[in-house]
Amino acid sequence: MNIKNETVLEIEDLGVSFDGFKAVDGFNFYLTRNHVHVIIGPNGAGKTTVLDLICGKTRATSGSIKFRNKEIRGKREYRIVREGIGRKFQNPSIYENLTVFENLEISHPAGRGVIGCLLFRRTPEILERCRSVAEEIGLLELMDTEAGILSHGQKQWLEIGMLLMQEPEIIMLDEPVAGMSVKERAATAELIRKISMNRSVMVIEHDMEFVREIADRVTVMHLGKILAEGSMDAVSNDPKVIEVYIGH
Numbered sequence: 596m597n598i599k600n601e602t603v604l605e606i607e608d609l610g611v612s613f614d615g616f617k618a619v620d621g622f623n624f625y626l627t628r629n630h631v632h633v634i635i636g637p638n639g640a641g642k643t644t645v646l647d648l649i650c651g652k653t654r655a656t657s658g659s660i661k662f663r664n665k666e667i668r669g670k671r672e673y674r675i676v677r678e679g680i681g682r683k684f685q686n687p688s689i690y691e692n693l694t695v696f697e698n699l700e701i702s703h704p705a706g707r708g709v710i711g712c713l714l715f716r717r718t719p720e721i722l723e724r725c726r727s728v729a730e731e732i733g734l735l736e737l738m739d740t741e742a743g744i745l746s747h748g749q750k751q752w753l754e755i756g757m758l759l760m761q762e763p764e765i766i767m768l769d770e771p772v773a774g775m776s777v778k779e780r781a782a783t784a785e786l787i788r789k790i791s792m793n794r795s796v797m798v799i800e801h802d803m804e805f806v807r808e809i810a811d812r813v814t815v816m817h818l819g820k821i822l823a824e825g826s827m828d829a830v831s832n833d834p835k836v837i838e839v840y841i842g843h
């Protein structure tokens with residue numbers, strides 16, 4: 596198989612109902628390796644629910660979610676993280692009283708679980724990994740800074756770094772540039788493009804200019820279903836998509 600065009604995540608006929616209300620319905624989605632795939636759609640379209648279903652936070656009522664050809668639907672959240680799918684929520688969950696370095700260090704998979712915590716040693720490999728991730732997220736100069744005093748954008752990047760420490764194959768980001776300055780948005784676009792070189796990235800985003808900058812592929816959701824899919828140019832010229840956006 597051509598590794599470049601390999602499908603890492605294959606979602607078929609995915610659905611979930613909440614008290615009879617179908618929040619996601621007949622959802623098919625294929626994530627390609629090294630792609631940045633953005634999901635857009637009006638409020639309540641089902642975007643966040645799709646990420647909740649993939650990461651195991653919400654249980655699907657139908658369909659299948661295959662990661663590297665293996666079914667992951669129904670697995671527990673922590674198992675899915677270990678398989679290699681990392682998710683960043685909208686609000687950063689960094690430890691404000693720890694430094695950038697310490698936040699990265701505690702995210703290393705060697706420290707997982709009680710035994711991992713007890714036996715954790717700061718090896719040269721772990722130090723090097725923290726350094727290279729800090730460099731990737733643009734925080735190398737701030738390694739010894741307490742996370743609490745970072746800017747809003749820097750906190751978001753640190754959280755992305757904490758995900759990168761676990762070397763996931765897929766990173767899912769929910770509105771990564773919400774509340775960021777223009778400069779921070781540009782840096783985040785660059786970071787997302789960079790991290791997709793070694794993995795696949797799924798992003799939920801409302802800011803269309805930002806989507807245009809980062810997306811290899813765009814899926815438009817509406818009322819729990821897929822309304823359109825393709826390049827940003829193709830979907831933004833699709834009359835169905837225009838109608839939904841103008842109608843909201």
Ligand SMILES: Nc1ncnc2c1ncn2[C@@H]1O[C@H](COP(=O)(O)OP(=O)(O)OP(=O)(O)O)[C@@H](O)[C@H]1O
Pocket residue numbers: 613618636637638639640641642643644645
């Ligand atoms: N746990 C739940 N119980 C009941 N209804 C839910 C639950 N989670 C989501 N919903 C409903 O499912 C629909 C889709 O919500 P979702 O948050 O996925 O939309 P979204 O596209 O991410 O919207 P936004 O852009 O506003 O974040 C909404 O009507 C929401 O109220």
